[in-house]
Amino acid sequence: MKVLVVGSGGREHAIVYKLSQSKRVDKIYCAPGNAGISQLAECVDIKAMEFDKLVAFAKEKEIDLTVIGMDDPLVGGVVDEFEKAGLKVFGPRKNAAILEGSKAFSKDLMKKYGIPTAAYETFTSAEDAKAYLETSKYPIVLKADGLALGKGVLICQTKEEAMEGVKELMLDKKFGSSGNTIVVEEFMTGREISVLSFVDGKTIKLMSSAQDHKRAKDGDQGLNTGGMGNFSPSPFYTEEVDDFCKKYIYQKTVDAMAAEGREFKGVIFFGLMLTEDGPKVLEYNARFGDPEAQVVLPRLENDIVDVFEACVDGTLDQIDLKFSDQACVCVILASDGYPVAYEKGFEITGMEKFDEEEGYYLFHSGTKFNDQGKIVTNGGRVLGVTALGKDLKEARANAYKATEWVNFENKYMRTDIGKSIDEVVK
Numbered sequence: 001m002k003v004l005v006v007g008s009g010g011r012e013h014a015i016v017y018k019l020s021q022s023k024r025v026d027k028i029y030c031a032p033g034n035a036g037i038s039q040l041a042e043c044v045d046i047k048a049m050e051f052d053k054l055v056a057f058a059k060e061k062e063i064d065l066t067v068i069g070m071d072d073p074l075v076g077g078v079v080d081e082f083e084k085a086g087l088k089v090f091g092p093r094k095n096a097a098i099l100e101g102s103k104a105f106s107k108d109l110m111k112k113y114g115i116p117t118a119a120y121e122t123f124t125s126a127e128d129a130k131a132y133l134e135t136s137k138y139p140i141v142l143k144a145d146g147l148a149l150g151k152g153v154l155i156c157q158t159k160e161e162a163m164e165g166v167k168e169l170m171l172d173k174k175f176g177s178s179g180n181t182i183v184v185e186e187f188m189t190g191r192e193i194s195v196l197s198f199v200d201g202k203t204i205k206l207m208s209s210a211q212d213h214k215r216a217k218d219g220d221q222g223l224n225t226g227g228m229g230n231f232s233p234s235p236f237y238t239e240e241v242d243d244f245c246k247k248y249i250y251q252k253t254v255d256a257m258a259a260e261g262r263e264f265k266g267v268i269f270f271g272l273m274l275t276e277d278g279p280k281v282l283e284y285n286a287r288f289g290d291p292e293a294q295v296v297l298p299r300l301e302n303d304i305v306d307v308f309e310a311c312v313d314g315t316l317d318q319i320d321l322k323f324s325d326q327a328c329v330c331v332i333l334a335s336d337g338y339p340v341a342y343e344k345g346f347e348i349t350g351m352e353k354f355d356e357e358e359g360y361y362l363f364h365s366g367t368k369f370n371d372q373g374k375i376v377t378n379g380g381r382v383l384g385v386t387a388l389g390k391d392l393k394e395a396r397a398n399a400y401k402a403t404e405w406v407n408f409e410n411k412y413m414r415t416d417i418g419k420s421i422d423e424v425v426k
């Protein structure tokens with residue numbers, strides 16, 4: 001069969017890699033893809049938000065299944081466009097992708113259905129938000145309602161910071177219309193865990209847990225980024241946590257969406273915080289995480305096409321989802337200066353050493369071919385150096401060893417990805 005993947009990052013590279021392992025797949029296209037993806041798929045010069053062109057391409061090439069990796073097209077309704085054209089597509093429709101697309105929606109859903117999350121208020125007027133913040137407890141969290149490249153969340157230590165935050169989000173429109181509505185949320189503390197799941201509208205099957213490192217610098221310092229690396233599974237995701245989330249969060253979310261007439265099919269990514277009062281939902285995403293996909297998918301033992309199709313067809317209950325018991329660690333090689341300002345266009349060397357058979361993967365995030373046909377850096381996050389191991393310590397040692405194989409001029413990485421496991425893993 002022929003498959004089309006929409007997106008251009010490390011997550012899409014991991015999805016394409018997994019599809020390339022499927023016995024059922026003859027040909028993979030990726031729009032727009034990147035230099036690494038082009039080694040496994042034919043990259044097509046169509047951007048993720050060009051819905052008409054994507055649909056026309058899928059029709060022309062008689063694509064059997066399209067997989068949407070990114071949030072923007074999902075929230076914008078790309079799945080609905082494919083379905084209207086009679087094409088099979090993996091991902092939530094617009095009315096379900098709102099679970100990620102609007103924080104006010106997801107908070108109201110959790111409140112209505114009793115799913116544990118931080119206490120909050122929603123505001124559509126800056127004046128009302130400011131009045132509320134006059135008497136709030138600090139720190140407090142402000143969130144732009146809509147998509148903001150993971151940067152629309154402000155943790156405000158003082159009233160002054162919060163007032164400035166309201167100005168940035170609602171008046172200066174730093175994230176455009178995403179800040180027309182804001183959620184003001186209670187500040188919580190605890191360890192964060194990502195749990196990805198496949199959903200077919202009714203049934204939910206969990207993938208392995210993962211732990212992200214969102215801040216740019218070692219020791220969780222610096223600005224929030226898209227993610228600087230992660231590991232899977234998380235030893236902090238205990239059986240007790242799993243039981244709690246199964247009872248109060250996962251199936252309840254799927255049922256709540258169905259009850260609202262917003263049947264969810266695709267991937268739900270639960271961003272959880274393990275607070276003193278138990279696990280709470282920080283956020284939902286309507287897609288694989290990046291780089292969560294990079295550490296979870298190499299361990300998936302099923303043919304991923306079977307799983308994607310079961311989600312679309314509503315037959316996920318018949319799939320026995322299996323993960324290898326190895327551990328996986330991904331360290332992001334970024335351009336120095338990310339997430340603020342950085343140079344790109346530097347040649348990358350040393351990539352040929354990675355051998356998937358031996359458990360080393362190099363997932364490309366921001367790379368492209370230059371005019372001379374050389375692979376060069378083309379983004380803030382450049383590569384996801386990923387390695388398997390018999391346990392987390394071995395996987396981490398392998399991943400950091402492999403980071404030394406690759407070089408480019410302004411290479412930057414965190415040196416403490418997975419260090420927190422030392423607290424619990426001997």
Ligand code: AMP
Pocket residue numbers: 118141143150153155185186187188189192214271282283
């Ligand atoms: P989100 O995009 O909602 O996951 O928020 C981005 C990051 O901000 C999270 O990964 C947390 O580190 C932090 N964050 C979000 N909401 C809260 C909260 N209520 N309390 C503390 N930290 C939060």
Ligand code: GLY
Pocket residue numbers: 150212226227285288289290291292
């Ligand atoms: N790594 C976090 C995300 O994909 O949203």
